[in-house]
């Protein structure tokens with residue numbers, strides 16, 4: 001498997017330094033997987049901070065999590081899970097060489113990601129309005145715990161970083177749409193679609209962890 | 219004789235051909251001009267871009283070190299203020315670690331050599347490779363800006379709470395710069411892992427993989443696993459300054475020891491990023507110049523991975539006096555001792571390789587031998603520091619400073635310089651002057667020991683690190699150390715002169731000046747743009763098969779009409795007659 005094949009009948013690779021298209025496909029897929037590992041470790045640091053503080057102040061987490069809106073959190077979870085489905089459908093379409101289907105599915109995914117961000121915006125706005133700001137700027141007195149600000153620091157860091165990832169995902173998918181319209185992809189070459197799809201699943205999975213850890217504790 | 223007898227290995231017809239001597243067309247003569255260099259996706263040129271950048275930073279941080287040492291000539295203030303002193307040692311450390319040592323072997327030498335040793339045209343993602351260089355540049359610019367807009371005086375470890383609230387200067391920008399830099403390191407690691415997995419030429423099985431690549435592989439694993447944690451830590455610290463996040467700041471309710479855990483979870487593995495690729499270089503040099511098969515191939519290869527793995531479990535040894543529980547201290551101390559085992563395995567195997575070899579004391583070999591000597595001192599003192607009761611006495615003294623300089627400079631920098639001299643003929647196509655190279659090595663070796671041996675002594679006598687003034691009783695040691703540092707400076711100046719001189723006026727290098735068996739020497743010096751003349755080479759012999767005659771080590775390339783028939787027989791045509799090196 002790891003050995004590049006030397007067959008002359010193989011599909012030509014997109015980039016000259018690969019021996020053939022198979023090698024390129026395998027390489028880019030592996031690259032994306034490794035990238036996702038680094039993403040997990042990146043978020044892992046925040047999860048570690050979460051675990052440490054939650055172990056120290058369990059009652060703080062239960063009290064502060066009441067401030068988060070479970071309804072909208074749940075809506076966002078559904079939105080993201082659906083977008084994972086549509087991005088998978090986008091990959092399926094391009095595998096079947098249905099470029100139109102690819103573009104439509106990408107647009108749906110982009111819109112769902114947009115909905116997620118809009119909801120997130122309203123959640124943030126509501127909190128900032130009442131003075132629920134991270135760390136030093138925290139002024140809200142609705143949570144009866146001296147470390148309430150730290151909970152919200154963690155909340156903002158985790159969801160903020162996740163939000164940035166959503167924005168990156170949106171840009172990647174817009175770029176894919178643009179490339180797809182120019183006829184760049186086909187069932188023979190769709191590595192970027194596959195890679196972005198994997199990335200998007202990861203963004204989704206991280207949210208699936210964030211939602212219960214932040215919203216659903218008590 | 220051309221393929222191994224394992225049943226399911228694909229059989230190919232190969233044609234042998236010798237590398238071209240004095241090539242007219244090389245990667246240096248094609249795609250010339252500043253713009254072509256700055257936008258190149260060729261791994262060899264990117265290697266050069268890195269090499270020149272790290273040389274620049276090494277120079278900057280080296281000058282800072284000389285300033286620091288000059289200040290320490292006298293027990294009281296000599297010529298800079300205490301605050302400046304703090305800034306200088308912080309910058310010296312941070313630049314040396316993040317901008318020089320971490321990228322030195324992987325990104326500079328590794329970029330150049332890895333595809334050549336694998337027999338492929340480039341790394342798996344050439345554009346990502348260029349991107350990672352520019353991320354490095356961006357990080358560098360941010361850090362330089364931070365230096366000129368206030369500086370930083372926290373030490374390269376940026377410990378909270380000092381860094382999160384008390385310290386002045388432009389810490390936010392500094393940590394952000396290092397954060398950006400981390401992504402460059404991550405991308406290089408990612409690229410290397412995929413390249414090693416997916417781009418090996420036919421015949422290059424895992425058990426023939428050159429040990430330099432095993433070293434790079436282990437390093438890349440650390441890079442992708444540890445660097446993201448540093449990234450998030452520094453991001454949190456940056457946010458601490460920017461938004462008052464407060465997770466590490468006790469004034470707001472955070473916990474400063476948590477920062478130390480986060481930081482060392484990266485930074486201890488990172489010290490292995492700074493040494494394991496050096497191990498790889500040493501393995502290559504020692505076999506080449508002992509003319510002997512490497513002793514204990516698998517032991518060396520796997521011990522790199524073992525070090526990478528154990529390296530993730532020992533971070534607590536930096537925090538023995540930071541208020542860790544004594545149980546944690548004991549566990550971390552024990553695990554720290556374990557690191558000594560794979561490290562020792564390596565040393566024994568290198569020495570065993572040299573045993574009864576026909577040793578050729580060329581400059582790279584002398585570097586490797588200096589490495590063995592200096593790194594052992596560094597390693598043993600590390601074990602001593604890992605012992606709990608001893609560390610309580612030695613923590614934050616000059617003893618620690620000497621320890622990590624013996625590993626980082628005596629180990630890694632000497633390995634890096636060994637590698638640079640070893641591959642210099644391949645990279646430039648020119649030979650450097652052996653005589654001056656040896657002189658400069660001698661000066662560096664003496665200068666290094668003069669600088670850092672006295673530091674062990676004064677450290678154990680109680681001289682704390684990061685101090686600008688000191689008690690008079692330490693003056694003798696400090697002065698020795700400063701004179702040693704000047705000597706080091708002289709050694710490096712000589713090196714710069716003869717290396718630059720060789721680029722212009724050096725003797726033309728042969729394709730394989732050292733008679734090495736590994737693949738990069740089967741390309742011409744310097745290699746053509748696509749490394750192996752547009753062909754994928756077939757690897758027939760192991761890269762340490764010194765028992766086979768040199769004449770067998772010509773590159774095999776598959777003849778164009780085959781490769782798809784599993785059952786095809788192997789009839790290697792004899793290559794064109796050519797004089798063998800040995």
Ligand code: HEM
Nearest residue numbers: 489492493535536597600601603604613614618622625626
């Ligand atoms: C045999 C392997 C090693 C062992 C057992 C070891 C052990 C230790 C210990 C216990 C300390 C903490 C001392 C203290 O702060 O009180 C330390 C510090 C340090 N070590 Fe090592 N070490 C080893 C290898 C290395 C290597 C390979 C490097 C770098 C290439 C390195 C770089 C450092 C640095 C930079 C520090 C000081 C960090 C700071 O506080 O600024 N060590 N080592």
Ligand SMILES: [Cu+2]
Nearest residue numbers: 486533535536
């Ligand atoms: Cu350590």
